[in-house]
Amino acid sequence: MTMTTHEQRIELHDFNNLTKTLSFNMYDICYTETTEERKSYIEYIDEQYNAERLTEILNSVTELIGAHVLNIAKQDFEPQGSSVTLLVSEGPVVEVPVDSFKETPGPLPSSVVTQLDKSHITVHTYPEYHPYEGISTFRADIDVSTCGEISPLKALRFLIHSFDTDIMTMDYRVRGFTRDKRGKKLFIDHEINSIQNYIPEEVKSNYEMIDVNVYQENIFHTKCKLRNFDLDNYLFGYTKDKLTDEKQKDITKRLEEEMDEIFYGKNIND
Template sequence: MHYIPLDIPLDLSLDILSSQTIASYNAYINETYSSKRLEVLLTKVCHAIGGNVLNIASQDYTPQGASVTLMISEEAKPESLVAHLDKSHLCIHTYPEETPQDGIAIFRVDIELSTCGVISPLKVLDYVIEAFSADVIDIDYRIRGMTRDQRGKKYFSDNDITQISDHLTKATLDKYRVKNIVMATHNLFHCKLARQTIDLKQHVFNVGSCIDRHQLSAIDEQKTKVRLTTELNELFIGK
């Protein structure tokens, strides 16, 4: 999520956004989160969980946004004779807001990782959160159906999981508020996170160049932080 107005002269109302500022922001989103860059990110995710990329399909959209889908398989390891080569997929879709609302543009990313075998998305949660500098995160982990080993034995759960936050590092947990919802009888686990503190350098578009030209007053900083905090709370609580 990005807050845009600090890239305009501070003697203007914070509610006024120039078309040039919006165009610059949209260009930044299109470049930073292009399908080519998302392909690189998803390939790293695939390799991090022990997968192998079979095929990549990607698309950039107009005016902005992108989608990437990877067909993946589990890498067979020489020392393991029970490794499966079950086909899985890894998808990402971006939904950037083209027009900011009240000076705030929300950048939403949906990632889906479906696997069958021993590779698990739980291994890369911290990496994905950090890669997008995510402010609010919804994580669903669902165990569907079953898989078998080479002896034919069924496995209905491929990971020992009590709650999703147990699979996040302390460094990640220190940055976020965390809410776990566990429906173990339905093999469904949910976790929601929201950033605890607001750093304007991470949230305000072109804040560096803006601060060089205009020294923000304490009132301006506080007003911006209140807006962002309110928005994060709404997304976290779900109202």
């Protein structure tokens, strides 16, 4: 088994057993003033992102990173939310392209093949609403955990493409070690400076972004908040021209506060 580090081939003692995990967390925010609007929004989310649709998304991720599905567990919950877990194994063994190790956005679904083993992909959804402020939030958490030569960060572009996101939080970490032929431990097998380097430029231009990276521990964190705010994108079932200017300002303030609180991880008015 060989792997590429710093554009060179390193011969390994055995299989590359570094564990690489991408955690992709997204939020979609909506203004739902009445109980009926909140109910309709939850029903819409549960229909759009039910277990069947989520399974399709994860199957595409599995195909994209070149894995085989061993088992699928999926469940739609009451009153809302869904979960899907895929156990995956290594795909056909081929020479891994050198650009698999570069910090560039990954592809959309295509014939990308690499080696994976002892791997899993999971998604959980959490639709919810504020009891009286009129804010509804849809959150989805996706984990892609792999062993092998390619980073699950190559699935990031497709995941962003699959969800309509106002806020994204991404964590990437490499755990364990593998050994070269001399027995030397290798704690990471590719260079990485930031998760941002795996996000396409056209996506990055739409978001405010913050990085928190602990390089010596191989931990990388990036969070993103949508820059441009158009109230029409946050109203469920009607447009802002149905509202007074005062009402538009009030709703905008509530939505922006909600997004800021999620982005910065704290309650603004405390």
